[in-house]
Amino acid sequence: MTTDTTTQGTALADEIREGAGAVVLDQVAKSFRGPTGVKMVVRDLSLSIRPGEFFSLLGPSGCGKTTTLRMIAGLEKVDSGRIFLGGVDATDLPAHARNVNTVFQNYALFPHLSVFDNVAYGLHRQHVPKAELRHRVMEALALVHMDGFAMHRPQQLSGGQQQRIALARSIVTRPSVLLLDEPLAALDLKLRESMQEELKRLQRELQLTFVFVTHDQAEAFAMSDRVAVMEGGNLVQVGSPEELYLRPATRFVTTFVGRANFIPASLVEGFSASSPDEVASRQLSESPDGEESVGAEPSIFVRPERLRLEIGDSSGQIKGPRVRGTVADKTFSGGQTIVRVKINDDVELSVTCDSASNEARDASIGGAAAVTWQPSDATLLDR
Amino acid sequence: MLGRGLRGFVALSYVWFALWFIAPSAIMLIYAFGHTAGLTQKGLVNLNHLGLGNFWQALKYPSGPVLVASLENAVVATALCGVIAYPVAYFIARKLGPRTRAIVLLLVVLPFWTDYLLRMLGWRIFLSPLGLLYNGMQAVGWHVNYLSILDTRGAVMIGLVYNYLPLFILPLAVVLERIDPLLLQAADDLGAKPWTIFRTITFPISMAGVVAGTVLVFVPMLGDYVTPTLMGGARGLMIGSLVASEFTEGQNWSLGAAMAILLVVILVGIVAACWLLATGVRYVLARARERALARVLVTT
Structure with a gap:
């Protein structure tokens, strides 16, 4: 059966590859x-998703990501702007006329139909001949490893199994784009991780455009080619996971995609900025992002794993900005230990250390510590 | 699990049920096998010689044909209720906002707040040969000498449909309202046009409400005797009217009891037959599908 599955999978993949899976939103x-009046959910959103791309819409709840997905599906009408699917203006097409399928958050399986008939639903709408229909349904079920459950009812299946059926139901009609609305949110951690891999495998095999909505940054990073971060109905930044993590455009993106340290600073002369520590102020002149005017008060942003910890009064061999404080907290989390260093009443820095390192071992709460970093790892952001 | 007080309360409800439902039913069952006591004998029913005679009597004229007519009435009136209730329930459940929905549902049950007899008399006035409906027809230029609806089976039908319609609308509206709108969107998403969505998703899921409404309406309708008496007169007799008259005017309690038992047996029989048929059909279809799938699995 396993060998069968892969050959069937590639057969399906070939046919899907022919469809153009590009999605373009223009000023949507x-x-x-x-009850409180008109609420803007999505503002002038422009976005271009490439064919065959695993694209994620990432943001906190209420940021408009699900609404964006539903507008692509045709389940929600746009107020203004245009939506192009495969190069064709689909703005005014109803959902059933768009070659785009959705995997809903709660799966939305038809309770009165068997697993087989659920998956066959879209094929029936396309008047696929009976023999081919049976073959394709079983093929899709095999692709999600659920071919033994054809005669079950959705209610008899676990959440993860229902998830797979919902997936099979939406890929069996060979859409050009698959929209996934937090499909893993209801699954427990173990299952979620295995489904992430499963989804990536499916996307690779089928060469399908996936638009994936999630509020979980780790999930978006683990799966996506590109991620769009949304906040309050606005698109904040689009880029690869690496770009978002290493070069976030705003403070919101910075904190949303990972842990971040912000050190208040002020620009004193030219392109240099001063932090609470004098040494830092001189070194920061090497920081590349220095377009602020003198007197501005930006923040220096550094990721916890780019900070280095020095315990005690050791002056330190490492050159670079250095701020001193006391250890406020130490959290062991397996391979890494997170040490929080209190600089003053307003600033506390998180430093990620290797749990086996001397620093992690020597850090004791209340003890003196210093924190250093390479200027090239720091970014200036508006406070 | 239940508190001591609550458990006592539940037990009380069983006692209540036994006292006022099981016991009377049992008495009826025993009476049905007896025969009417002679004028000089004590009591109403003589139980010395039990037999099936009353049941044979109940199947003969006049109660036999009336029973058949009652079944016809109930089947047709239930079907009419269903046909009228479905679009109404659909409209209430799907097309109205939560607030208007509550108001309209209230309007549906509002007639129940008025006395039953008053409502039926209202219909009599409305349908009487030279009554309101007659005047209305005259006014719009539809001329007839007089209306002959009242005291016919047609009038009984109107009365039955009118009285039982809310019982069909309510469960159906509840089922329709509970259908997850995401299911309809999923169907839309998979390429189904609005009418196809109704045919393949909404209607099949709402069958639970249709079945509930049918049972809720059909069962009491078959035994109804007040509506046929008030609306149908002598020509609109239903079996319930005959049972009632055997207990009152006829003073033949054992025959009345036999008719009543027969009615219950027929009702249970119909419901059981429908259920068996439905499960049987479903089973056969599922097996056929399984065999077909097994062939697909073998060939691929």
């Missing part, structure tokens, strides 16, 4: 009328 806006 959407508002809802609520």
Whole structure:
């Protein structure tokens, strides 16, 4: 059966590759009328998703990511702007006329139909001949390893199994784009991780455009080619996971995609900035992002794993900005230990150390410590 | 699990049920096998010689044909209720906002707040030969000498549908309202046009409400005797009217009891037959599908 599955999978993949899976949103806006008045949910959103790309919409709840997905699906009408699917203007097409399928957050399996009939639903709508329909349904079920469950009812299946059926149901009709609305949110951690791999495998095999909505940054990073971060109905930044993590555009992106340290600073002369520590102020002149005017008060942003810890009064061999404080907290989390160093009443820095290192071992709460970093690892952001 | 007080309360409800439902039913069952006591004998029913005579009597004229007519009435009126209730329930559940929905549902049950007899008399006035409906028809230029609806089976039908319609609308509206809108969106997403969505998703899921409404309406309808008496007169007799008259005017309790038992047996029989048929059909279809799938699995 396993060898069968792969050959069937590639057969399916060949046919899907023919469809153009490009999604383009041009100045799309959407508002809802609520009890408190009209609420803008998506503002002038422009986005271009490449064919065959694993693309994630990432943001906190209420940022408009699900609404964006539903507008691509045609389940929500746009107020203004255009949506192009495969190069064709699909703005005014109803959902059933778009070659785009959705995997819903709660799966939305039809309770009165068997697993087989659930998966066959879209094929019936396309009037696929009976023999081919049976073959394709079983092929899709095999692809998600659920071919033994054809005659079950959705209610008899676990959450993870229902998830697979929902997936099979939406890929069996060979859409050009698959939209996934937090499909893993209801699964427990173990299952979620294995489903992440499963989804990546499917996307690779089928060469399908995946648009994946999630509020989980780790999930988005683990799976996506590119991620769009949304906040309050606005698109904040689009880029690869690496770009978002290493070169976040705003403070929101910085904190949303990972742990971050912010050190208040002020620009004193030219392109140099001063931090609470004098040494730092001189070294920071090497920092590349220095377009602020003198007197501005930006923040220096460094990721915890780019900071280095020095315990005690050791002056330190490492050159670079250095701030001193006391160890406020130490959290062991397996391979890494997170040490929090209190600089003053307002600033506390998180430093990630190797749990086996001397620093991690020697750091004791209340003890003196210093924190250093390479200027090239620091970025200036508006406070 | 239940508190001591609550458990006592539940037990009380069983006692209540036994006292006022099981016991009377049992008495009826015993009476049905007896025969009417002679004028000089004590009591209403003589239980010395039990037999099936009353049941044979119940199947003969006049109660036999009336029983058949009652079944016809109940089947047709239930079907009419269903046909009228479905679009109404659909409209209430799907097309109205939560607040208007509550108001309209209230309007549906509002007639129940008025006395039953008053409502039926209202219909009599409305349908009477030279009554309101007659005047209305005259006014719009539809001329007839007089209306002959009242005291016919047609009038009974109107009365039955009118009285039981809310019982069909309510469960159906509840089931329709509970259908997850995401299911309809999923169907839309998979390429189904609005009518196809209704045919393949909404209607099949709402069958639970249709079945509930049918049972809720059909069962009491078959035994109804007030509506046929008030609306149908002598020509609109239903079996319930005959049972009632055997207990009152006829003073033949054992025959009345036999008719009542027969009615219950027929009702249970119909419901059981429908259920068996439905499960049987479903089973056969599932097996056929499984065999077909097994062939697919073998060939691929």
